[in-house]
Amino acid sequence: METEKPTVCRGFILENDKIPHDFGERGDVASPPLFLQRLPKPKDRSFSSKLSVYPTLHGNKRAGAFRLLPLSLSLSLSLSFFCACWGTSMDIDSPNAASLFADQKCRKSCFSNILPAASLFCLALFIGSALLVSDHREKFSGWDWRRIDKSQSTKTSTCANQCRPRGSEVLPEGIVASSSDLEMRPLWDSAKGSPSSSSNLFAVAVxxxxxxxxxKMVTKFLSNDFVVMLFHYDGAVDEWKDLEWSDRVIHVSASNQTKWWFAKRFLHPDIVAEYNYIFLWDEDLGVEDFHPNKYISIIKTEGLEISQPALDPTKSEVHHQITARGRRTVVHRRTYKPGGHGKGCGSNSTAPPCTGWIEMMAPVFSRVAWRCVWYMIQNDLIHAWGLDTQLGYCAQGDRTKNVGIVDAEYIVHYNRPTLGGGNENKVWTITVIFSSRTHSHIMMLLRRKKWNQRHRQGLINMILELK
Incomplete structure (x- = not known):
C-alpha cells in the first residue's frame, strides 16, 4: 500500500494538507538555518499528529551559501594574516631569535603585519555578524511561524466556533446575522425604503x-428621530389607530403585564444592539419641558451610563429626594440628608439611595449598561422593586460617577394609577393594585436574599481560587 506523499509548500514539507489556503500567503519564504536543515526526519509516524516542518534544500540552499560567502572569505583572510603574524612572533624563542630582532626591518615588518591583520579581523567580525543576524532574521521571519502545533490550530478553530452564536456553526460565517433592530420594512418596493437614522429607542408600557x-410623549420622541415601541398592558390596540403616528410605532400587547415583563421578552440586547440609548419609561409622565436630543448630549458629556431626568418638585409627586430637580446644576449624582446611625446621606456616602441610584419610572440606559441590566431582570419581576439598588453593578465602573440625575432636562411625574386600573370597579382596582404590590414586596425580599447568598458564595469562590 502506497504511503501518502507529503505536501511541498514553499520550501517546506508539510505532513498535513488541511492548512487554510490563506495561511501561506506571505510571499517567498527563506530557507531555515543550516543547523535545522541537518535535522533527521523522525521515523515515528505518531509525530505526524503535529504539523511537522522539514526544510528542503532546493534553490534556497544555494542562496544561503551565497549569503555566507562574504563572511567565509573575510574570516579566512583574517585568520591567514593572523596566523602568519602569530607564527612570526612564535619564532622569537628560537635560536635565531636574536638575529631576527637584531634586524630592525624584520621587527617593523612583524608589527606591520600584526596591526593590519588585527584591524581586518575586527572589521570582518563586525560585518560578518551583521550579515549573519540579518540573514537569520529574514529566515526566521519567513519560516518560524509555520512551526505550529496542529492541535493549537484546532483549538483556534474550536474557539472561533464557540464565539459564534449557538446553532450557527454549520452556516457560512458571512451569512450569520447575530443582531437585529426594530425597524419596520415595507412589504413591496423595498428600494423606496430609505435607511432610518434612528439611533435611540423609546419604549413605554401604556x-x-x-x-x-x-x-405627547410619542410625538416628542418621534420628532427627535427615536424608534418608539408601545407595550399595551390592557389589550386595547385598535383604540390608538386614530393617532397619525400609530402606524409608525411598534405595538406589542399582553394583558396585565408590566414594562419589565415586556422588556425582558422583547428588548433582548441583541435586538436593541443598534441603539445607543434605551428609554424605558412609565406612561404617567409629562414631557413639556423635556428635549430628548439635548438630554442625550448631556449624558454623553457627563459619561452617564444609567440616568433619569429630574422631577419637577412643584408639579410632581416626589418619592425620593435624590430625584428632585436641582436648579443650579446640570447633573447631580448624590443627595444630602441628615440622619444618624448611618441613615443619613453625606459627601462620604457611597451606596444607594444616597448616590449611584435612580428611580425606575423613567430610566435611561446606554447600550452596554442595558445588556447587563437585561440579564439582571428576573422573569418574575413585576414592579422592579429592589432592582433600583442593584443597577450600580451595571454602571460600567464607579456607580457614584456613572449613575446620575439630569437637572437641565426634567419631567413631571403625575403618579396616576396605571396597571390594574382598567376596571371601573374601584374596589376591584384597589384589590388588584394591593395584591400586585404585596407580591412585589415578597418577591423583592426573596430576590434580595438570593442575591446576598450568590454574592457571598462568589466571594468565597474567589478566595479559594486565590489560595
Missing part, C-alpha cells in the same frame, strides 16, 4: 386611559 400623556 393603557388607553393615559392616551393623552402617551400621545
Amino acid at each position: 393603557g388607553i386611559k393615559q392616551k393623552d400623556l402617551v400621545n
Whole structure:
C-alpha cells in the first residue's frame, strides 16, 4: 500500500494538507538555518499528529551559501594574516631569535603585519555578524511561524466556533446575522425604503386611559428621530389607530403585564444592539419641558451610563429626594440628608439611595449598561422593586460617577394609577393594585436574599481560587 506523499509548500514539507489556503500567503519564504536543515526526519509516524516542518534544500540552499560567502572569505583572510603574524612572533624563542630582532626591518615588518591583520579581523567580525543576524532574521521571519502545533490550530478553530452564536456553526460565517433592530420594512418596493437614522429607542408600557400623556410623549420622541415601541398592558390596540403616528410605532400587547415583563421578552440586547440609548419609561409622565436630543448630549458629556431626568418638585409627586430637580446644576449624582446611625446621606456616602441610584419610572440606559441590566431582570419581576439598588453593578465602573440625575432636562411625574386600573370597579382596582404590590414586596425580599447568598458564595469562590 502506497504511503501518502507529503505536501511541498514553499520550501517546506508539510505532513498535513488541511492548512487554510490563506495561511501561506506571505510571499517567498527563506530557507531555515543550516543547523535545522541537518535535522533527521523522525521515523515515528505518531509525530505526524503535529504539523511537522522539514526544510528542503532546493534553490534556497544555494542562496544561503551565497549569503555566507562574504563572511567565509573575510574570516579566512583574517585568520591567514593572523596566523602568519602569530607564527612570526612564535619564532622569537628560537635560536635565531636574536638575529631576527637584531634586524630592525624584520621587527617593523612583524608589527606591520600584526596591526593590519588585527584591524581586518575586527572589521570582518563586525560585518560578518551583521550579515549573519540579518540573514537569520529574514529566515526566521519567513519560516518560524509555520512551526505550529496542529492541535493549537484546532483549538483556534474550536474557539472561533464557540464565539459564534449557538446553532450557527454549520452556516457560512458571512451569512450569520447575530443582531437585529426594530425597524419596520415595507412589504413591496423595498428600494423606496430609505435607511432610518434612528439611533435611540423609546419604549413605554401604556393603557388607553393615559392616551393623552402617551400621545405627547410619542410625538416628542418621534420628532427627535427615536424608534418608539408601545407595550399595551390592557389589550386595547385598535383604540390608538386614530393617532397619525400609530402606524409608525411598534405595538406589542399582553394583558396585565408590566414594562419589565415586556422588556425582558422583547428588548433582548441583541435586538436593541443598534441603539445607543434605551428609554424605558412609565406612561404617567409629562414631557413639556423635556428635549430628548439635548438630554442625550448631556449624558454623553457627563459619561452617564444609567440616568433619569429630574422631577419637577412643584408639579410632581416626589418619592425620593435624590430625584428632585436641582436648579443650579446640570447633573447631580448624590443627595444630602441628615440622619444618624448611618441613615443619613453625606459627601462620604457611597451606596444607594444616597448616590449611584435612580428611580425606575423613567430610566435611561446606554447600550452596554442595558445588556447587563437585561440579564439582571428576573422573569418574575413585576414592579422592579429592589432592582433600583442593584443597577450600580451595571454602571460600567464607579456607580457614584456613572449613575446620575439630569437637572437641565426634567419631567413631571403625575403618579396616576396605571396597571390594574382598567376596571371601573374601584374596589376591584384597589384589590388588584394591593395584591400586585404585596407580591412585589415578597418577591423583592426573596430576590434580595438570593442575591446576598450568590454574592457571598462568589466571594468565597474567589478566595479559594486565590489560595
